[in-house]
Amino acid sequence: MKSAQYLLLPGPTPIPLRVARAMDRPMINHRGPEFKAIIEEVTAGVKQICRTQGNLLIYPSSGTGGLEAAVVNFISPGDKVLAISIGVFGDRFAEIARRFGACVEKMEFAWGSGADPEQVRLRMEQDVDQEIKAVLITHNETSTGAYNDIKKIRQAMGGHPALMLVDAVSGLAAIELRMDEWNLDVVVSGSQKAFMIPPGLCFMAFNDRALETQRKNLNNKYYWDVSLGLEYLAKGQTPFTPPISLYYGLQEALRMMLEEGLDSILQRHTAYREMVRTGLRAMGLELFTADQYASNAVTSVRAPGGIGANRIRKYMLDEFNTILAGGQQNLDDAIFRLGHLGYIRELDIISVLAALEITLVKLGHPVELGAGVREAQQVLMRVHGDRQK
Amino acid sequence: MKSAQYLLLPGPTPIPLRVARAMDRPMINHRGPEFKAIIEEVTAGVKQICRTQGNLLIYPSSGTGGLEAAVVNFISPGDKVLAISIGVFGDRFAEIARRFGACVEKMEFAWGSGADPEQVRLRMEQDVDQEIKAVLITHNETSTGAYNDIKKIRQAMGGHPALMLVDAVSGLAAIELRMDEWNLDVVVSGSQKAFMIPPGLCFMAFNDRALETQRKNLNNKYYWDVSLGLEYLAKGQTPFTPPISLYYGLQEALRMMLEEGLDSILQRHTAYREMVRTGLRAMGLELFTADQYASNAVTSVRAPGGIGANRIRKYMLDEFNTILAGGQQNLDDAIFRLGHLGYIRELDIISVLAALEITLVKLGHPVELGAGVREAQQVLMRVHGDRQK
Numbered sequence: 001m002k003s004a005q006y007l008l009l010p011g012p013t014p015i016p017l018r019v020a021r022a023m024d025r026p027m028i029n030h031r032g033p034e035f036k037a038i039i040e041e042v043t044a045g046v047k048q049i050c051r052t053q054g055n056l057l058i059y060p061s062s063g064t065g066g067l068e069a070a071v072v073n074f075i076s077p078g079d080k081v082l083a084i085s086i087g088v089f090g091d092r093f094a095e096i097a098r099r100f101g102a103c104v105e106k107m108e109f110a111w112g113s114g115a116d117p118e119q120v121r122l123r124m125e126q127d128v129d130q131e132i133k134a135v136l137i138t139h140n141e142t143s144t145g146a147y148n149d150i151k152k153i154r155q156a157m158g159g160h161p162a163l164m165l166v167d168a169v170s171g172l173a174a175i176e177l178r179m180d181e182w183n184l185d186v187v188v189s190g191s192q193k194a195f196m197i198p199p200g201l202c203f204m205a206f207n208d209r210a211l212e213t214q215r216k217n218l219n220n221k222y223y224w225d226v227s228l229g230l231e232y233l234a235k236g237q238t239p240f241t242p243p244i245s246l247y248y249g250l251q252e253a254l255r256m257m258l259e260e261g262l263d264s265i266l267q268r269h270t271a272y273r274e275m276v277r278t279g280l281r282a283m284g285l286e287l288f289t290a291d292q293y294a295s296n297a298v299t300s301v302r303a304p305g306g307i308g309a310n311r312i313r314k315y316m317l318d319e320f321n322t323i324l325a326g327g328q329q330n331l332d333d334a335i336f337r338l339g340h341l342g343y344i345r346e347l348d349i350i351s352v353l354a355a356l357e358i359t360l361v362k363l364g365h366p367v368e369l370g371a372g373v374r375e376a377q378q379v380l381m382r383v384h385g386d387r388q389k
Numbered sequence: 390m391k392s393a394q395y396l397l398l399p400g401p402t403p404i405p406l407r408v409a410r411a412m413d414r415p416m417i418n419h420r421g422p423e424f425k426a427i428i429e430e431v432t433a434g435v436k437q438i439c440r441t442q443g444n445l446l447i448y449p450s451s452g453t454g455g456l457e458a459a460v461v462n463f464i465s466p467g468d469k470v471l472a473i474s475i476g477v478f479g480d481r482f483a484e485i486a487r488r489f490g491a492c493v494e495k496m497e498f499a500w501g502s503g504a505d506p507e508q509v510r511l512r513m514e515q516d517v518d519q520e521i522k523a524v525l526i527t528h529n530e531t532s533t534g535a536y537n538d539i540k541k542i543r544q545a546m547g548g549h550p551a552l553m554l555v556d557a558v559s560g561l562a563a564i565e566l567r568m569d570e571w572n573l574d575v576v577v578s579g580s581q582k583a584f585m586i587p588p589g590l591c592f593m594a595f596n597d598r599a600l601e602t603q604r605k606n607l608n609n610k611y612y613w614d615v616s617l618g619l620e621y622l623a624k625g626q627t628p629f630t631p632p633i634s635l636y637y638g639l640q641e642a643l644r645m646m647l648e649e650g651l652d653s654i655l656q657r658h659t660a661y662r663e664m665v666r667t668g669l670r671a672m673g674l675e676l677f678t679a680d681q682y683a684s685n686a687v688t689s690v691r692a693p694g695g696i697g698a699n700r701i702r703k704y705m706l707d708e709f710n711t712i713l714a715g716g717q718q719n720l721d722d723a724i725f726r727l728g729h730l731g732y733i734r735e736l737d738i739i740s741v742l743a744a745l746e747i748t749l750v751k752l753g754h755p756v757e758l759g760a761g762v763r764e765a766q767q768v769l770m771r772v773h774g775d776r777q778k
Contacts, residue, residue, distance in 0.1 A: 005415060012416040012633055023634070024413050026394060027401040027587060029712050060589050061612070062449045062629035068612045077609075099611045192630055198416060200449050200589045200632030220466075220609070222488045223450070223457045240451035241581055243589030243632070244401055245412070323418050 006322040006352055010142045010170055010298035012192040012199055013342030015249070019197055022252035023245045030244060036236030038247050043233065045254035046203050049172060049195075049262060050187050052179035054207040057229040058250075060243045063169035063190030066202030067096050069224035070165050070186050074210050076218040077101030079133040082123065082162070084108075084115045084153070088143035088328045093136045093167050100219055105132075111331070112300070114148045114293040121156040134163045140171030143328045145300035145337060146293040147175050151182045163210055169193060169202070173257065174269040174297040174341050185210040194265070194297070196256070196343045197249035269296035271383045272340035272349060279353040279376035283360060283367045288335050297341040300327070302334065304365045309336040312359055320355040346383075350376055395711040395741055399531045399559055399687035401581040401588055402731030404638070408586055411641035412634045419633060425625030427636050432622065434643035435592050438561060438584075438651060439576050441568035443596040446618040447639075449632045452558035452579030455591030456485050458613035459554050459575050463599050465607040466490030468522040471512065471551070473497075473504045473542070477532035477717045482525045482556050489608055494521075500720070501689070503537045503682040506545040513549045523552045529560030532717045534689040534726060535682040536564050540571045552599055558582060558591070562646065563658040563686040563730050574599040583654070583686070585645070585732045586638035658685035660772045661729035661738060668742040668765035672749065672756045677724050686730040689716070691723065693754045698725040701748055709744040735772075739765055 007014050028034045039058075047056050059065055071093075075081060081102040083094035086109045098104045107123065109115050115137065124132070135157060140147045154164055163185040168177055172187070173194035179187050186206045192199035206214075206226070214226050222228075228239040257265060276299045277287060288300035303309035309326060310333050316322040325337040340349060353372045360367045396403050417423045428447075436445050448454055464470060470491040472483035475498045487493045496512065498504050504526065513521070524546060529536045543553055552574040557566055561576070562583035568576050575595045581588035595603075595615070603615050611617075617628040646654060665688045666676060677689035692698035698715060699722050705711040714726040729738060742761045749756045 005417075007416055007418070009418055011630065012419065015416060020413050024409050027396055027404060027581070028394070029396070029398055029714075030401065030588075032712070060449065060451045060454070062631070064629040065449070065612050096611045100609045190630070192416070192633075198632060198634040199419075199630040200635060220489045222485045223454050240453040241400065241579070241588040242451070243587060243635070244581075245587040245634070246589060246632070323421070325418075 002321055004321070006320070006348060008338045008340065008352060009323055009325050010193070010337065010339035010341055011190070013196060013339065014344065015198060016196055016253070016256065016343045018256060019249045019252045023249040025248055027244055030242055031237055035242070035244070038251055039233070039236055039238070042247060042250045042254055045258065047205065049257065050179045050189070050205045051177070051181065052187070052205050052207070054180065054205055055211060055230065056203060056205045057226060057233065058238070059202050059204065059224070060200065060240070061202050062199055063188065063202050064092070066169065066188035066190065066204050067093055067167055069204050070188050071096050071100050071102070072219040072221045072224050073214045073217055073226045074163055074165060074186055074206070075100065075102050075134050078103065080105065080131045081134045081136060082107060082132050083136040084120065084148070086113060086115055086138065086144065086146055086148065087111050087141040089141055089167060089169070090138045093138065097136060111144045112146055112289045112293070114146050115153060117149065117152040117156040120153050121158065124157050124160040124162070127160065130161055132160070132162045134165055136165050137167070139166055139168035139177060140175055140295050140297050142170045142298055143331070144289060145295045145298045146289045147171060147295045150177060150184065154182050154184060163213060170297055170341065173262065173265055175295065176266055179205055191246060191250065194342050195250065196253045197246060200243050200246045201250060266296070269340070271346065271379065272296065272344060273299065275346065275349050275376040275379045276338055276340055278379050279372035282375040283357060283372040298337050298339045300335045300337045303336060304360070307363045307365055308333045311363060312336055315359045315363060316355060319359070322352055322355055346380055350380070391710055393710070395709070395737060397727045397729065397741060398712060398714050399582070399726065399728035399730055400579070402585060402728065403733065404587060405585055405642070405645065405732045407645060408638045408641045412638040414637055416633055419631055420626055424631070424633070427640055428622070428625055428627070431636060431639045431643055434647065436594065438646065439568045439578070439594045440566070440570065441576070441594050441596070443569065443594055444600060444619065445592060445594045446615060446622065447627070447631070448591050448593065448613070449589065449629070450591050451588055452577065452591050453481065455558065455577035455579065455593050456482055456556055458593050459577050460485050460489050460491070461608040461610045461613050462603045462606055462615045463552055463554060463575055463595070464489065464491050464523050467492065469494065469520045470523045470525060471496060471521050472525040473509065473537070475502060475504055475527065475533065475535055475537065476500050476530040478530055478556060478558070479527045482527065486525060500533045501535055501678045501682070503535050504542060506538065506541040509542050510545040510547065513546050513551070516549065519550055521549070521551045523554055525554050526556070528555055528557035528566060529564055529684050529686050531559045531687055532720070533678060534684045534687045535678045536560060536684045539566060539573065543571050543573060552602060559686055559730065562651065562654055564684065565655055568594055580635060580639060583731050584639065585642045586635060589632050589635045590639060655685070658729070660735065660768065661685065661733060662688065664735065664738050664765040664768045665727055665729055667768050668761035671764040672746060672761040687726050687728045689724045689726045692725060693749070696752045696754055697722045700752060701725055704748045704752060705744060708748070711741055711744055735769055739769070
């Protein structure tokens, strides 16, 4: 018998039964009162998760669609843009801006690290003529397992009037983000991550300062046009037919999230990270990202010498029905990644570490069975001890 | 007890149990072999439904996203475009082209009718310098219940080299469309119509002639960029995370469709249309669209004198839990629309006609109870008789 799959990807993430059941309901009129009640509830809910009182639109699209929406609404062709990149998704955000005619200046940091706020400060101070219209940044860099300290980087911008656009597709609700308090102008996220529903929805939150810019924006747009979205939202509708089943799922997932509380959700993800990192280190594995930058959502591990990461992933899949992510681009076969995001059971992390120990032994890397598991147990015991206090 | 809802919208349409069950499966890796098998199966399946051997891409979006994809890939800013409109969705297609910088010439026909091929022929002949780069047309005009004879209109273009872009979002698999045989260059459709799955996916089929144009296209694009989509499709993937649960549904729905056979599906929709129109006429109601243009997917009815369409819709909803669509824009309260598209049971149409008769009597319009039902039964008996032969 093949057991049910352990899905340790940084998205899509497992779907809770409550959410799956909620999605399995008949279609309704998307221009009727039932849908109006749903869109109002979920819009308010996602705003709570973003910690914003600003504007929020939900699009039928993948997370990348949300990045495109941010670019075509809030950046005009010819605008100078500072795109901070620490990996594949930072590069993607920059590429989208470039495709839509922005003059993109990239500020790159080594993969596996986060951006240095000091360099951002220097660059913004240099820009005395305030030519830079927007700063693009990734919250959680899924390709490496590093995150950016968005609060510090925003502070480093000082009084510079550039908008800050944050790709929080995989980070929101796993790593702290306080949109209003930190003065973030645009925050994009997606459904298949910490929101625990299947892919197909993206969220874009934006403040009134961003909206003011949008009124003068010169990009051609229709599907992503924020003006259309806001006009229909005021009526409790969307401009185009919404993915109704995913809205059902979102409604239920948000109820679960708000029952648990955002602070508890963030603590739970921090505990995942600590279990995974402590366990992996106890197996003698090298982590790709330093503690300082380590993401709550995904952990990258260097494959031990002589054993390719893809052989480890294949063994884990074939023998334990466990899906790990591979390295992207230059990191292919050099690293593998464990996603620990969304609806993950803490004991499943123990199971996966146990399976990985067996896999490493089988593939010739010396590991004492139970070494990683035991350390992860210690973390888990401490977490539960803290909760009992 | 409130009975389960009768959903007679021209989308979203009811979801078959087989499809709902298929969607309720755990998430998988969208870069793995399981998803590759699914995307290959569904891509081939949707191509069969379009009757094309050309290219096909599936986007995470509503149908309007597909129209935007068609415009930004196959029309360049400054291109002259002939946009044929017979209602709200024809206007929308024209508006999208205008937003992306095309010089749009609109050719409008009265709402409730289809386009006149003769006028298209004259206009294309006039264009001796071949300035028109594309013709935009709606297959089924959801707002009025009229359809365009796409085959004749394509023929009317004669040897003119303009591309023909067809919005078949609500018409495909309900009204005949033969992409390759009729030489259509781009065909767009959506999941929440005859495909019997929830909204959230759109389909864009395009031939190699369109693809050649795309290589020289000048629009800024990323999310909708056909080059990216084709590059990933060759690997059995999508550029961005696909809505996995909707793919599960599409796979199952296509299996159902191909089991039934496309010709049978089209005949079934023709039978829906005949039952509805015959039944409504027997109630003394005036149909908004002449027989010649009458759509297989949706029927528009003028509200009888003195009774607003929205009162009828409200009574049907409150008393019979039956959802009918209203009139759009100028037709609000003047007409109501019955969608008969996708997974509709023929006996449900009898039920809805029976409910409508009661509603009309209650609201003061003289109808002999059973008059419409009986005529629809006659149609149904004939259809079954034909099938038995």
